[in-house]
Amino acid sequence: MKTNLRRTLAGAAALAVGIAPAAVGGGPVAAAPHTTRTADTSAAPGNYDARRDPAVVGKFTTKLAKPPAVAGDMRAELGDQGIVDLDRLTGTPRQVARLDGFLTGPSRKPAVRVALDYLKSHAALFGVDPATLKLRRDYVDIEGTHHLSFLQQVGDVPVFGNGIRADVARNGALIQMTGAPVRQMPDSLGGARLTAAQALDTARRDARETRSTPSDKAHLVAFPTVAGLRLGYQTLTMQSGYLHVIDAETGRVLYRQNLTANDAGPDALVWDNYPGAPAGGKQRRVSLSRWLSPHATTLTGNSAHVFSDLNDNDVADAGEEVGPSSPGHFRYPIKEFTGELCSAQFRCTWDPFVAYSWNANREMDATQLLYFNSVFHDHLLAAPIGFTRAAGNFETRDGDPVQVNDLDGANTDNGFPDDNHVDNANMSTPPDGTSPTMQMYLQPAANTPASEDPYVPSDTGNEASSVYHEYTHGLSNRLVVDAAGVSTLNGPQSGAMGEAWGDWYAYDYLQKEGLERDTRAPGELVVFEYSTAGANTIRTEPLDCTVGAPATVCPGTPTAGPGGYTYGDFGHISRRGPEVHADGEIWAQTLWDLRTKLGYRLTESLVTRAMELSPADPSYLDMRNSILMSDLVVDRGRHQRDIWKVFANRGMGFFAAAVDGSDTAPVEDFSMPPSPHSARSSISGTVTDQGSGGPAAGVSVTFGGHSSGFAGAYAAVTDADGHYRINNVFVGTYPKVAAGGAGFESQVKTVTVTRRPAVVDWTVRRDWAASQGGATVADFNGDDYSGFGCGPGQAIDMSQGSGWSSDAVITEGTAIEPRFVTVQLPSAVDVTSIEVNPTGNCGDDPSSSTGDYRVETSADGAAWTVAATGHFGPADRDRMNAVPLAGGTEGVRYVRYTMLGTQVADEGGTCPSQATGCSYVDTVEVGVYGAAAG
Template sequence: MLVRWSALLPLVSSIPVICGQSIATTRYLEICSEDFLDVYHPTSVYETFGDGLDLSPSISSSSNISQTASRFLQSKIGVGATSLKLRTSFSSEVGHHLYYTQTHDGIPFANAVVHVSLTKTHKIASFSSSSNNFTQIASSKPSIKLNDVIPAIEETLGGDVVTDERLEYLARENGTAALAYVVEIQNLAGAIWYEAFIDAHSGELLSVTDFISTSTYRALPINQPNLTSRQILISNPEDLVASPLGWHNTGSFITSNTTGNNVETFKWLDPGYVYTTASKSNITTSPHPVAGNPNLTFDYPVNASLAPDFTTPAKSFPNLDAARVNAFYVLNVMHDLTWRYGFTEDAFNFQTTNLGGRGNLTKSNDPVRVSVQAEDVGVDNAFFASPADGTPGFCYMLFWDHTSPERDGAFANDILAHEYMHGVTNRMTGGGTSRCLQSTESNGLGEGWSDIMAEWTELTAAGVKDYVFGAYVAGNTTGLRSYPYSTNATINPWMYSDIETMVDPHDVGEVWANMLHNVLAFLVSEYGWIDTNKAMKDPTRREGNVVFLHLIMDALPLQPCNPTFPQARDAILQADSLRYNGVNRCRIWVTFANRGLGLNARDYINDFEVPSDC
C-alpha cells in the first residue's frame, strides 16, 4: 500500500527511486517502494508588463536598481524591507533580474521566493512571488541537534551528508512555517543527490530538492545495424569569447587531459568515492580522465563492433578514450553556446574559475563533471545533477542495451545536449538555487527545454522537419518519445489538457517540447535559418533559429519559481517584448493556442483564444 509520509521516515536500505504526481504545486517523491514524501511548492503569483511598468517617482530610483526593485516589492506585496533579503541578482542583455527570499528573525525561507525583473530603463518587466502570510511560524531556535537524526536520514535517503548544516524556514501546505536544518545528501554511485530539509524541532524529514534530472526514456528494444562511425578531427573548436583561456586551462593550472575550466570527463573507477572538490589531485587520481599529448591531440577512433563486458571480474569498456573525448567536446560546445545566449558567470553557469572579472557576484568552483560508461549506475539512462551555484554539476552517461552491440550514450550528442540543458534551466530559473523546477509540472518543462535544445543543435536546413529524439541509442527510426515533434497534429496530437493525467515529468516534457517545436518552426519560416555553427558564435543574427534560442534563454530568468505552462508561455512572450519589441507576439500566441495553451488556458483545460488585437 502506498502512503504519504507525515512523520519521521522509516529506515530503509534500498536506493531511492523517484516518481511524480502531476500537480502544479506538489510532487510526490518515492523514496522506497512503499512510501512517498509529499513535497510542497507554493503557488507563484506571476505578472508580466510588456514594454515595462513605469513607477512613480517615490518608488523609482534612476541610479539604484536594487532600491527600485525593493520599493516596488514592498508596495506590491506589502512585505516590509526587513522581511525581504536580496539573495542573487544579475544583468542580462535585456534587463536586470533580482531574486529575494522572505525572512523571519533573519532566517530565509527556502520556498518563499520573490522575483522582479526590470528593463534596461528601470521599468518593471515581470514580477513573481510565492511569499506567504503564515498562520504560525516555528521558533527560530532549534530544539534538537542535527547530529542526532543524521544517521536515520542518511539511511533513509541512501547517501551521506556532504555539506555543513544551515537553517532555513520551509513554507508548509497548511499555512505554517517550519524551521529546518538543510544539508545535502549524496551518493553519486547510486545517482542520488538531495538537498534535505529536516525539522529542527522534531527531526522529521520535511522535504527534499532532487538535484538529479533523470532522463528515463520510452524505447522499443529493436536491433539496428552497428554504428557507422562519423567521427572527424575538429581543430580549435573553442569559442574564445565564452572560454577565453580555452578548454584546458582552469585559471589555476593547465591540463593535457579531458579536464578544464568548464567540463571534466572521466571513467569513474571508484564508485564509492565522494567527488565533492575541484582539487587537481582528485581530478587526476580517483576519476580517470583521458590524456592527450602536449599538443592537445585527442585522436581515438571508435570501433563500433566492440561490446562492453560487465559480467566478468576483468570487465571491458571499449572505446573508452573516444567516449571521454566526445563528451568533453560536446559539453564544452554546450558551455560556449549557452554562454553566448545568456548562461554566463553572472547567470550562475558551470565553471571552475569565473574568468576576466566576470561573475563577481556568483560562485565559481563548479564545472560539469561527467562520468562516461557508468555501468555501476545502470543502463538505458542518463542523469544530470545540477545543485546550486558554486557546487559542480555531475553527469552520468550510460550504455543502452537496445542494440547488439550495446550503444554508448557518450556518442549520442542529442542526449549530451539534453543533459547539459538541465543544468542551464535549473540554474537560470529562480536565481541559481536549482530549487525552482521541482514540481511535476515545472520539472516536465525542464524535460521539454532539454529536448528542444537537442533539436536546435541538430537543425540542418531552413525547413523545420519532424524531429525524432534519441534514435541512435534506441536503435530504431522512431526514437525515444511517444511521437515525433511535429507541427502536424495528426503526427503529434499532444495538447495542453493532456498533462492533467500525466504522472511522469518526462511525459509532461513531451507536450511542452512539441509546443516549442511549433514556435521554432514558425520563427524559422518567418526569418529563415543560419547554419548552427554560425548561430553558436554570432547571437546577433536575426535568423529564426537565433531568435528562438534568445527567447528560450531570456525567458528562464523572467519566469517564477516552479512555473506552470501558462507562466512559462508568458515568460517567452515577455522575452519577445524586451528583446524584439513584441514583434512576434501574436504569432507566438497563435502557436501556443493551437495546442490548447491559449489566453484563458489554466488548470489543464484547453483554450484556443488569443488576445483581441491578434
C-alpha cells in the same frame, strides 16, 4: 533525462523509461518507475514538499477562489491581461504581471529601488515591509534585465523558498513580481534541538545515502507551514544529489528534492554528432586549447572534469582518470565493434556479450565527453542565450564545474555493468556554487539480445543530443529557481518542460550547426536516433511534428492519436498516464513551432529569458506567459500575436486552463485573446447537493483558464444558500465551466454567455470519503509510499490521476497478504453507493490493479459489517465502479477497503514474474456517496 528503471525481480535486466521503446504493442515492458521502492539503499525517494501536501492544497483551494478585495483591486488595475496569482499556502501573490505591458513605466531609479517602491505602494497585497528584505542577488542578463532576489529573514535565518523576486527591464520598467512572501513574520523561531550534523544524518538516511561527501552542508532556514514558520535545516547531500529541509525540533522531513534529472593547447580526435552520423559522424582533429591547459594530464577543463567512474563511487580512483595519448594529444581513434544493430551509420563501441570490452574505447569515450560538454557550455554562454557566470553556469574558477562520470558503473558486475547502470544518462544539479554531476551509462543491458533491449551498443556519452539534453537540465535548474536559488522544477508540468527543454536546446544547436536536417516537411527530427539505430522509439514522435501531420511520419500513440500533440494530450501520450518524457513532447514540439515561426536566434533568447522570468513550479501556461513577457523585454512586444498563434494552435490559447503546475488534466483551448472592448456579461445560479437535495455551500464555480488570476479570475464560491455570481465575463462559449471542490465531485458544462446575464444551476454529488471534504485516513497497513506520491491518502484525494500503491506479498498463486485502508468520514452517512477505481498506478503495469477486494463499514470503528466483496477485472480499470452493497449502509462513520489480490492472473500471468503485480497492488480511488445520517 533518461530515467533508469529496475525490474522487480533480483537479477533481471533493466530498461529505461526515458529511452525505452515507446510502442504500446508487443515487446518488452519496462518496469514501473517506483520499483525503486525497496529496501535497496540505491532506491531514490521522490520529491516532497510539506507546503504542497494534498491536505494543504485542499484546504486552501476554495479560499483562493474568493480572493481578498485587494487582489481584486489589483486585477482591475492591471486589466484583462493582468495576472494576480495567489499562493495557496501564504495567500500572497505568487506572480503579479501583465501580458500586454509592464507593471510600471521607465525609470532612472536603481532597479532595487524600483522593486522596493512597488512593494511599498502595494504593501497590503504582498504583506511585507520592504525594509525587512535582504537583497540576495542582482543578476543582470545579457539583455540588461535585472533579476532581483530578496530574502525574508527571521533574525539571521532566511525563509525557505518564499521570498520576493523582481524583474526590472533595462529602461527601469518593472516587468513582474514573483515569490509568495510570508505575512506576519515572527520575532524569533526559538532554538534548534537538532544539530546540523544530525540534520545531515537524517537527510542521508531519508535519501538512502550511505556516506558523506566534501560538498555536504547544512544551514538554518525558516520553513512556511499551515501552522506558521518552522525552524529547519536546509541540507545538501551529494552522494546521490539531494536537497532537504529537516525540522530542527522534530527531525521530520519538510522538503525533499532530488537534484538528479534522470534520463541520457592539447588536441583530440572527436566527432560532432555521433559515430557514423551522416553529418558530424567522422572523427576529426580539434584543438582543446580553449578548455584544457597546454600540459593537461587529465580531462580537467575550464568548465568540466571527465573521468571513468567504473565502480560508480563518484570519485576518480586509480586508473579512472584519462590522460593524454602522447604529450599534448588526446588522440584516441575509435575501435569499432560488430553486432546486430551495428552499421556504418550507427557504429558500436563495445560488445555487451564480452566482459571488459568497453575498455577498448574508454579513453576515446571520455575525451568525446570533454569536447561535448565544453562546446555546449560555450554555446549556452554566448548571446542570445547568455547562460553566464552571473546566471549560475558551471565554471571551474567558481568551484562548480560539471563532474562528468563516464561509463558509470561499467564494472559493477565482473566486467559488465549491472542492471542499475545501463540504458541511462542523468544530470544532478544543486544550487549555484556546488558542482553538478553528469552520469553517462553503457547501453544495452549486458548479455541481452537486441530483441529485448534494442539499443546500439555504445556509451550514451557518444551521442551529442544525449549529452546536450542532460546539460540543459543544468541550465533550466539554475534559471527556474526560488529567491534562494533552489530549483522549483518539481511538478508534473514543470518536470515535463525540463525534459522538453533538454530535447529542444539539443536539437536547436544541432540543426543550427547543420548536423541534423530539418526542412518544412514534418517528422524529420528523430530524437536520440543513434541510441536505437534510427528507430523512433525513445520519444513517441519526432520533434518537428506539426499539428495535423500525417500518421506515416508522426504516428503518435493509441491514447493520444497521431499528428503533433496539443495541450489536451497531457497525461494521454503514455498509456500509463502522466509521464514527464511523454508529456514533455507537447512542450518541445510547441517550442519547435515557435522556432520555425520566429527563427532560432530570437527563440533562443525568448525561451531562456522566460526561464528567468518564470514563477515557481510553472505550468505550461505560466511559461507561455513568461515567453510573452520576455518578448516585451527583448523586442518591445513586437511578436505577441505570432507567439499567441503558436500557442493557441497547440491548445494553449487564451482560455486554456490548468490549476497549477501539478495539474495532470489541463484544459486546452485554441483561442486568441479577445479584444479589450469585447462585450461582457455575467452568470449566476444555485448549486444543489445531490445527496440531500439542499444547497451546497462552499462549492467553487470556475471557468477553465480564468480561475487562478489570469485574465480576470472568473471564479466564485457558493454562499450558505448555494448561490454564486460571476461578473465581467467576456461574451462567448466556454467549453469547460466547472462546479466542485470542498468534497463535491466536479461537474463540467459548456456555458454560452450572451449579453443577457446567464443563469446556470448545478447539482453536485458529495464524496464523503474525500480528504477535501474532511475525510481522513484513520489506519492502513503495508508499505507507505507517500514519499513517491502514492500513499494511502491518494486513495481519497478525488483525483483519478493518482492513487494508492502498497506492497503485494504473494501467499499462494496470485493471492496476497491483505492490504487495507480505513477512512474516517467527516460525519455519519446513510450510504447509497461505494465506488472504487482499482487501476494500477504509481508507474505499475495493469497487473498491479486490484483483483479480489472487500469493503467493510462501521459506525464506531470497532464493530464492522462486510458491505461488499468481489473481484475487479480488466474491464473495471480506468473508471469508478459501484460495488454491490449487501448491508451496513446506515449511520456509517468508517469505511475499510481491503485489497486481497492483484490482476496478474487476469493478464494471463503467474508469480514470480516480471509483472509488477507480483510486487505491488494498487487502487486509484475510493468514493463513498449518500446523505448525512438523520
